[in-house]
Amino acid sequence: MSTVDPAADPALVRRIVDHALSSRRSVRAFLSTPVERATIEAILAAASRAPSGTNTQPWNVYVLTGAAKAELTRRILDAYDDPAELARHTAEYAYYPTEWRSPFVERRRKVGWDLYSLLGIAKGDKVRMHAQHGRNYAFFDAPVGLMFTIDRVMELGSWLDYGMFLQSVMIAARGHGLDTCPQAAFIDFHRIVMPLIGAPVNEQLVCGMSLGVADPAAIENSLVTEREPVERFTRFLDDPID
Template identity: 40%
Template sequence: MPSREWSQEEIGECVNAVLRSRRSVRAYRADPVRRSDVLDILQVAARAPSNSNTQPWRVYVVTGPPMQALGEALVAAFREDKLPPSRHFPDPLPEDFGRHHADFAQRYYGCLGIDRSDGAARARQTLRNFGFFGAPVGLIFTIDSRLTRHSWLDLGLFVQNVMIAAKARGLDTCPQVSFARFHPVIASQLRIPEGEVTACGMSMGYGDMAAAVNRMQMPRRPVQDFARLVGFDG
């Protein structure tokens, strides 16, 4: 805790600075992350609200040899390509979202110098997801498969809190839905109990900010595009 009470303005500036500085980081320095930092992050992230305080999140945190083994198993499964593809988006993606998706791909592959027609280079980059982009810590977020989308919303709030709590400690992250398809492999590596399903994964560590991929800043829609304020003056 700070040695004196913080003013509302200071708290506001601090929270805004953390929210603004978070971005998805896809290249990391080798510096390890302390176990105590991981525990602190998870403890504060669990302040996330949830429907009737059901707290449906589960998280498996890996580092060192178990993380290496998980990465290797995932890369092998990706190459084998036997698991059914998981659909992250409806097909077709409604036009409005499709434009943002295309813009993301152009920026992402553009900053990596990958031509969009170069399927092999794109696959190599996708594969980097499973090595947690070289981060020293990987997280796998699961949820009880009987729960419905309302509880998935709770899980999303927890995931966001993890990223913000990490950033507040100088740690970078990348949320990754790519792991979802490989739940059977993850479950077997991490001995996850039956009945849970992988919602997403996350890389965590100290970002290598000299890497071109980390200099990419994704734009956001202006507020008027997604919000309608009703009953306000002016």
């Protein structure tokens, strides 16, 4: 893959990086277009340059394609669609807060209803909501599913490092013309995921991710989530601090 010399054209490099960041989105419908193993390896190699405290590199990645991905999907959906079995599956860590406060609860509700509105899912339609959420476990039909784990000895700092690695994976994917969807939905089913991917007992599931070519005709992929302007979440401190 060709590279651009930042010294030769820094404006071009800036535009490329900005485009990769701004065009990253959570895609919820993929084409069946295969992704070559060499491309996946190139994405992960680029992402491995993500920073980590004292270079601990706390990430482990399991790549699922073909029959392995299909089997994981089948096993999880069997549990997900069985209310009694579903009740036995819980996450090992809390991804979301136990108490929702403003403005977070409003943002969460808005993105949910924006998606459901595009899909024509009415408020209270639990059957279609259940089915739509279940599409997570089919990786939204992406040809590649990724599972990310971390050693249980690692603490909060390494989870912060992991977030930077995940973002790097998603941005590197954009550089290859691919899209992604990071998925916390899988953590509820860690007791199914971990044995199937062959993860040792000292590892904990962080999340899953779909990887592939976005389906441009899928209405759900037209969703553009809102972002707060910089001035709403940033303070510039120029004057002396008392």
